[in-house]
Every structure is written in C-alpha cells, then in structure tokens.
Amino acid sequence: MSKLFWQAVKFAPVVFAASLFAASGASAQSISADKEAVNETLQQINDYQKLEQQGSMSQVTNVNQLRDVSPTDWAYEALRSLVDRYGCIAGFPNQTYRGEQALTRYEFAAGLNSCLNQIERLIASSQAVSQEDLDTINRLQQEFEAELATLGGRVDELESRTAVLEDTQFSTTTKLNGEAIVAVADVFGGGVDNVDDDEVPAETTLSARARLNFDTSFTGEDRLRTRLEAANIVDLGEGLTGTDSTRLGFDNNNDLQVDIADLHYRFPVNDRVTGWVGAQGLNFYDVFNVGNPTLESSGSGALSRFNRYDPVMYRGTDGAGVAANVDLIPDRLGVNIAYLTDGGGADPTSGSATTGTETEGLFGGSFSAGAQLEFKPIESLGLTATYVRNYQTSDSVNQSGGTVSGAPVAPFGAVDTTADKFGIGANFELGEKLVIGASGGYASLNGLVAGDDNNLDGEIWTWQANVSFLDLIKEGSQLSVAGGMVPRFTSDTAGVVDNTDTSYLVEALYKFPLSDNIELTPGAYVVFNANHDDNNDPVYVGALRTTFKF
Secondary structure, eight states: OOHHHHHHOOOOOHHHHHHHHHHOOOOOOOOOOOOHHHHHHHHHHHHHHHHHHHTTTEEESSSOOTTSSOSSSSHHOOOOOOOOHOEEEEEETTTTTTTTTTOOOOHHHHHHHHHHHHHHHHHHHOOOHHHHHHHHHHHHHHHHHHHHHHHHHHHHHHHHHHHHHHHHHOSEEEEEEEEEEEEEEEEEOOOTTSSSSSSOOOOOEEEEEEEEEEEEEEHHHHEEEEEEEEEOOOOSSHHHHSSSSGBTTTTTTTTTEEEEEEEEEEESSSSSSSEEEEEEEHHHHHHOOOOOOTOTTTSSSBBSSSSTSSSHHHSOOOEEEEEEEEOOOOOOOTEEEEEEEGGGGOOOOOTTTTTOOOHHHHHHHHHHEEEEEEEEEEETEEEEEEEEEEETTTTSOOSSTSSOOOOTTTSSSSSSEEEEEEEEEEEEETTTTTEEEEEEEEEEEEEEEEEEEEEEEEEEEEEEEEEESSSSTTTEEEEEEEEEEEEEEEOOOTTTOOOSSSOOEEEEEEEESSSSEEEEEEEEEEEEEEEGGGGGGGGGEEEEEEEEEO
C-alpha cells in the first residue's frame, strides 16, 4: 500500500498532534458523512495509490505549484506556509492533485494529515517547531475534523474487507506457476539403415506442452510440488528416423490428457541437510547438480534431448524414492544422495522374467542409488563427481537414456542388467557473458540370468561439451553451441553386438526473450553416423520453440 495512502488515512498522528496544543483540550470526534461523499473519498484515495504505483509521484516543495487549489483561501495560505517550511505534501508531475478539478475537502484533509505526520516526526527527533505553526495546525485540524474522522472510518472498513479476502483466498501456502510450450519442428536428411526408406520423410509438426506447478509450503522453508502436465509433442526418435538421437528435449505425448507428472516433497532437516521424499516424478536432476545450467531446462534449455545433461548418469530409473542434499561447507562443498525406483514401489505385483523375482515393490524392482560430490573452489567454477548403482529388470532395460538406438539400449537383450556408473562434470563462468561446460560418463554393465553372473559384460561411454554466450543482442538472450558423443557400447563378450563406429550430435540455438514471460528459441541439431554406424547419412532436426511462463 502506498505511502501517500497510509499518510492520508492514518488517524493516530492527528490525535498525537492534537495533544500538543494546550488550547484545544478536546479529542477528535467521529462525524458521520453521507454515503456518496464516503464513496467519493475512497475513489480519490484509490486514484492516488494507482498513480504513485505507476511512478508518477514527486515531492512538491511549494503549494503555489498546485494549480487546482485557490491561493485566496486561508486554508491554502496556511498549508502553503507549512509546506514551505516542512516539505510535507506530495503532488503529481503536472503539479496538480487531480488534473483540472478543484481540491475537495477530503483531498485537503489528506494533505493536512501528511503535514501532521511530518511535524510529528520532527518533534519526535527533537527538532524545533514554532508555536505559530502549532497554532495553525490546531486550527486546520479543527476545521477539517469531520473529513479526517471520515477517512479514518473508511480505513477501518477497508481493513475489515481485506481480512475477509485473506480468509477466503485460494491458499495462503500454495503458489501456482506454469509453463506452456508451443513448438514447430521438422526432421530431414539421410535415413538410418533400419528404416525402409533411404531418406527420412519430412515431418513438420506443430505441438504443445503445458505444465501447472502447485508449490505448497507448510513452514516457509519446505515445498510440496504437485505438477499437472498435458502434452502432444511428437517423439521424433526411432519410430520416425530410426534413432532416438533425434528426439527433442521436451517431447512428451499423453494426447493432451492431464496427468500428475510430479509429486514430491522437499524439506529442511537442519541448517545443513535438506531431505526429499517422492511418490511420482522424482529424478536425479531434481536432487543432483547436472552441471549444465544454461541447457538443462526442457522449457528454455537445449532443443535436443542429449544436450540437456549426461544421459548415462542422470537418466534411467526414476519416479519414487528418497534423497538428501548435505552442505559440508556452505557454497563450497556438498554431497547429494538418492535412492529412486521406477514407480514399482506402488505396484508390488510385477516381477522379473530372468531372475524369477515375483514382486517388485520399493526395493525389489528396478532402482538407482547414487551419490554426488559437489566442489566449488571459486565462485565461477563448479565441479561434480557422481556415482550411480543401477539395476534394471528385463522388461525395462534402457541404458542409453533415450538418446540413441541399438546396442546401448539393451546390450544383452531382455536380460536383467546392473550398471556401475561414474561421471564427472565442470561448469566455468568467464565473466558475466560466457559460460563453458563439459561432462563425461562411463558405465560398467553386467547382464544377469536367474540372478547369476553369466559373464555378459560391457561398457558405455559418453561425453558432451557446450559454450553459451549470454545477453547477446538483448539482455536475457543466449546463444549456445553444444555437442558430443551419444552413449556408445563396447564389449569383449562373445556373441554380444557392440558399436564399432562413433556417432556425434552437434547443436546450435539462440534463445531470445520477447518479454519477461515469453521466449523464442530457434535452433537445429544434426546427428552424424546415427546409431554409431558410419554408413548412415546425417539426420537433421530444426525447431522453433516458444515458451510462456507465468
């Protein structure tokens, strides 16, 4: 609420000032005003508040500058004298209160109360105020006693209405924020050898995704997130191009049906530890630092799925679980830990064909358990080292994180598979305009049959690097170039098919903010030697993503 509003309507300063005048000896009396006058007063105060919020208020040091107050009135002369000495009235840049309209008694009372407040502050700070000015204020107060009392009554009514609104509002603890994406995308270029056509058919798509986040806090430091999501963004991956390397980083298609995508709770355990509990949509990238701040977001980061973050380390089994962030040295050294399942924790009836497991539950099915060390030796440099132990049942094996097709997905076929994964990452800010990042991941895989080690062994490698130029052309804009080697599988096990060539993905994008809430991101990426086969021609993807945030 604006300063002028409170100064105009606080009744307490009037009572204080009145006590200074020995001649008055009487307190202000409540005087009734007709309904029309009261409503007019409220409208005037609202007008003042709106104008001040728009930045149009300025201090007036001489009442002669207020054209819409007659200089022949005694009240004007008296107030002018006070303003000249104490600078206690705020006016508008055009030197008027309300354009060409005359100053009403209620408006004058607001100005008078402002002077009373100013003089009260001077007296409280032991600054001298002449007896003549005190007498003038006393007389003005008596002449405008009715208007001052009416304004005080209106404030009480407004406060009562505000209390009712606060009691009946949607929630005092839940905040709603949302994001909507509208994207145009196309894929074209050479075909992959497991696709019938030699060329990928041009497929221009227009699709959208909408998210609503309900963030609820019970203590002011915790957060319960409930995310609703609906989308029809087409998967431009293997079914269309023969490789999942062409997938968009924000694809999802539930036919625009509203689903609960996230349901997890974050809370402080103490000053150094933050806990997480999730029933749906809890991922490693929620808890861990993926080390790619300029590209990790699906709504405003990389256009490709691969360049958002290391798919070997941070994609895989997720959904439900528990996690924690521990600050060993605040802003310098920390540890993150997590245990995640694929949602089987809510369904104990499914099992594994290759191990004979009859139930999954929270600890019997696919899971990922990991720990990460974060180190920030200087403010501009962040380093991470991550380990993840992953187990995937035969019906859910995907070791590539949906970023490539072929051998890295299910290296040993429909077999329960374990993986020990190791990853490192670095992110370096060169000044305020340039950010450089890089990451690498390695996984040692083992295929299981009936719970026994059958010497089905192999390895997956991946790496990625990126550079982003910030505030290029316009503040908030971002030009990024990123690329790397999508997950590549090798094995010495006889009969296991691995990758003999190497596939790379390179991407360029430019994020341009139209406003604080709207972004345009045009860009493109190309996949070379798709699925690690140099017989495959490059495949290209172009996209224009529009993101709305509210």
